[in-house]
Amino acid sequence: MRLSIESLLAAAALPALAFCAPSDVPAHLKGKRSTYTDNGVQRTVFEHEATGAKIDFVTNSGICETTPGVNQYSGYLSVGSNENMWFWFFEARNNASTAPLATWFNGGPGCSSMIGLFQENGPCHFVNGASTPSLNPYSFNEFANMLYVDQPIGVGFSYGTDPVTSTVTAAPYVWTLIQAFFAQFPQYESRDFGLFTESYGGHYGPEFASYFESQNAAIASGSVTGEKIDLVALGINNGWYDPIIQYKAYIDFSYNNTYKPLITKSQYTSYMNTYNSDCLPSLEQCTSTTGNNAACEDADNTCYNDIEGPISEGNFDVYDIREPSNDPYPPETYVTYLQTSSVVKAIGAKSTYTECPDAPYEKFANTGDDSRSFLSTLSGVVQSGIQVLIWAGDADWICNWFGGFNVANSIQYSGSSTFASKAVVNYTVSGVAGGQFKTVNNLSWLRVFGAGHEVPYYQPAVALQVFKQTLSKQPLSST
Template sequence: MWLSSPTWLLPLTMAGAVQALPKGAKIGTTVSQTTKDGITYNVFNHAATGAKLEYVNNTGICETTKGVNTVSGYLSVGEDMNMFFWYFESRNNPKTAPLAAWFNGGPGCSSLIGLFQENGPCHFVDGEEEPSLNEHSWNNFANMLYIDQPIGVGFSYGNNDVTSTETAAPYVWKLLQAFYDHFPQYESRDFGIFTESYGGHYGPGFASYILEQNEAVEAGAVQGEKINLVALGINNGMYDLELQEKAYITYSYNNSYKQIIDESTRDSILEDYESDCVPAVRKCQQTKTDADCRDASSVCGSAIEDRIMYSGVDFDVYDIRQGSDDPYPPSTYSDYLARSDVQKAIGARSKYSECASLPGAKFRRTGDIARSTLPDLSEVIKSGVNVLVWAGTSDWICNVDGSLAVADAVEFSGHDEFQAKSVEAYKVNGKETGNFKSVDNFHYLAVYDAGHEVPYYQPETALQAFTQILQKKPLSST
C-alpha cells in the first residue's frame, strides 16, 4: 500500500528539476531528482561532506502500517561508493520519538538481516514467501535507520576502502550527517546505536568516533552537526579475543543445553589457550601491527575454535540447541529481496549480498577482530551514554560467558561494584525471561533460550530492553 508523503519528504517531480530546500536545510545544499535504472530518486547534495543522498519514499514494502513513512536508497560517500540505507518512521509519536541505527555484524553482513529476521517492521513467519507485520518491531518506539556497511554488503555497492572498524566509522558518521542535514527535525533527537555480533567492534568503535567528532564540531575543527548519542546496545558481540576465546572453552564444557567437550578436552584446550592464544593476542595489543593481529586471530582460531567445532558433536554455532542444519531463523527474506519488483520499489540497484566475502576479507587482513574494543567501550560508558551488553544464552559464537567476562572487565567508576554484583531476574509482564545486573549507566543482560539473533527468539524481551536503554533508563522488570 502506498502512503501519502508528509511535508518533510519531497514529492516526485520532473527529473533534474531543482526544488526549494526542505525547511531547515543548510546553505549550499541542493535538492533535485534523477532517474537510474528506471528508478526515480530524490537527490540531496550535502555540501559539508560532499556526500549525496538518492532515495525513494513510502514504497509500501515491509512497513504497511497506515501513516508510517519510509525512506530507502543510497548515500554516495565518494567516487562510486554507494551505501544503502532504509529508514522507518516510528509507529508512535514519530515527531518526538528518538532515532536509532541498527548494524548487523560479520564483518560483511547486511543490516537487512536484522530488519527482516529480528527487529524490523515486518518478518517472515515460518518461512512464508511474503512478509507480515511484526508486532514487536523496534519502530513501535523509535524511528529506525538500517545501514548496509561497509560498501559491498547487502545492497551497498562500488569501491570499498574500508579495512577495519576504525576506517568504517567515518562513513557511518558521514551518512548520519547527510541524513540530519536533509531531515533536520532529527538533529536534536536522542540517538542510539544498536548492533550485534561483530557489532562488539562496530558499536564501541562507531560510538567512540561520534563522540570524538562531537568534540571537534563543538571546537570548530569540523563542520557538522553534533549527534546526541544517548544509548549503545550490543547483543552477542565480539569485543575481546583474550576474554572471549576462553569463554568458548568454558561455555562448550558447561552450559544449560548441550555439552560439546569433555573435561579432559577442556583442560587440554585451556593449556593451549594459555600457551599460544593469550601471548599472540597480547602481542597484537602491544604492537598493533596487521601481521601480529592476523596471527593472533589465526592462532586462537586453530587452537580453540577449530578444536571445539570439530569435536564430533553436531551443533549450530548460532544456537547450540540445534544441529548444524538448523533452519531458524528462516532465510526466505533473501529470496524476497532478490525479486526485481521489490528491488525497484525500494530503490536498490545492485544484487543483494547477505554476507559478502570481500569486505570481510579486508577486515581479516588487518586482524581487526584481535584488536580489543574494551577501551572504546569503557570510554563510551564513562561519557554517560546508556550502554547495554546483552546475549542470548543458547548462542555459541558470541556466548554469554564471554559477554559477562567483557561486562565485568569494563573500566568505569562503578567497575568494582558491577563486578561484585550478582545477577537478578529480568521479567517481562511478570515472566522471567533472563537475568541482569546494572550499575549507573552500564547494564548486562542474559536472555534465556535465545540464539545469536536475540530479537528473533525473544522479541518481547528484546523490545523491552531496547526501549528502556534508549529511554536512558536502567534495565528493570515489568
C-alpha cells in the first residue's frame, strides 16, 4: 500500500513542513511539499495533484557535479503503489536560468542511464579507470540542464513493480515523470526541450517524442491536464530503429567495414542467404501482424540465432570492433562507485545499483518489442518539424552505422529524396575532421570517426558540439 507523506514523516519522527499550493496556481502545478530526514540525509517530497505522482529527492548531494553554484537533485518519482523511477538532474554550468532542458536515456532495453551519466556525457567521469570521478569538461550540462532517468522500473536505481512490457507502454511513465518534475521545479518549464538517447533509444526516442507531441495536442485541446513539453530536438546515436534494415546491416558491416573484416566472403554469402530465407520473412510476419507478440518474438529469436548470435561470437567487442571480445571498454569503474554505501546515502538512492538487469529486458523480449520497427514513428517525428539527429560511432557493431545510415536515408519527410541522394562531407570541430555528415532541412546524419557504441566517451568534443547544435534547433555544421 502506498505510504502517505504524513506516514513517511511520522516514521521519521520529524514534524511535517508541508504546504498546499495556493488556489490560483495552475492545476498542473498544484501539489503538496514536505521534508523528512532519512539516514541523516534531508529529503524533499512533492505530491503532484494532476498526475497523482510523488517525487522524493535529495538536493545538492555533492556527488559528481562539484562546480560551485551548480545545483543538482537526485531521487525518485513514484507513480503507483510500488513503482519508483530514479532520476538525477544537473543544472547547466552556464546560464542555468535560461538554458534548455534535455533528457538522456540509455537503451538495453533495461539498461541504466547512469551509463550515459558516468561513462559518456555527464558532469563527471572516471579517467583511465580511476576509482573516483573527476569533472568532465565536455559534459552536456556545459550547455543544458540535464535530466537522466533510469527506466523502466527495476533498472539502475529504480525499484518496485515494473509494469512496462514494451517501448509503447514505457512512454506514459516517462511523460508522467517530466510532468511531475515541471510541477516541482517550475523554473524549468517552457524551456526548449531535447530528448537524447542511444542504442535501444532507436525505439525509445521516436516513441517518446511522438507520445510527447500527442500529449501536447491533448493538452491544447483540453482533454489532458498538463504542461506542454516544448520538444525541439531528438538525437539518437547508434540506435536500433528498424530490424529489417539493421539485421542485413550486421552482415554488410561485418564483411565490409572500414576497420577489419569480421567474416569471410563465403560467410557473407551464407549469412545473406539465411537473412533472405529465414530472418527477413519472419520480420515481415511481425510487421504484418503488429499486435501479434508471438510472431515478433519468433522473429527476434530467428534473426538472433541465425545472424546476430553467430557473428557476435567472433573475437571482437560488439560495442567496439577494435577491441577483443574479452576486453570490454569503456571500463566499468563507475558501477563499484555507485554501489558504495556513502555514495548511495548521499544521493538518496534506496536500492542497490544494477546496470542492465535481466527482468526488465525479458518483459520486452516476451512481447517481441525488439523486432518491431519504429521507422514510421521516426518519420512522423521528423515530419513534425523538430530538429532530428541520427548519428553513430563507426567502430560499433551492435547498432552499426551502416544500418543507421540506411535508416536515415529511409525516413519519409519533405526532404527525403534530396537527403537520400546527398553526398556526405567531412564534419569538423575547430578544423579537425571528426566524422562525415549530411543535412537537409531538419534532419541530420553523422558518422563519427574512431568511436564505439557510446560515442560521447570516445569523441567528447565532437559529441558536445553536436549536442549544442542540435539542441539549438540547428542542422549540423562544421566549425
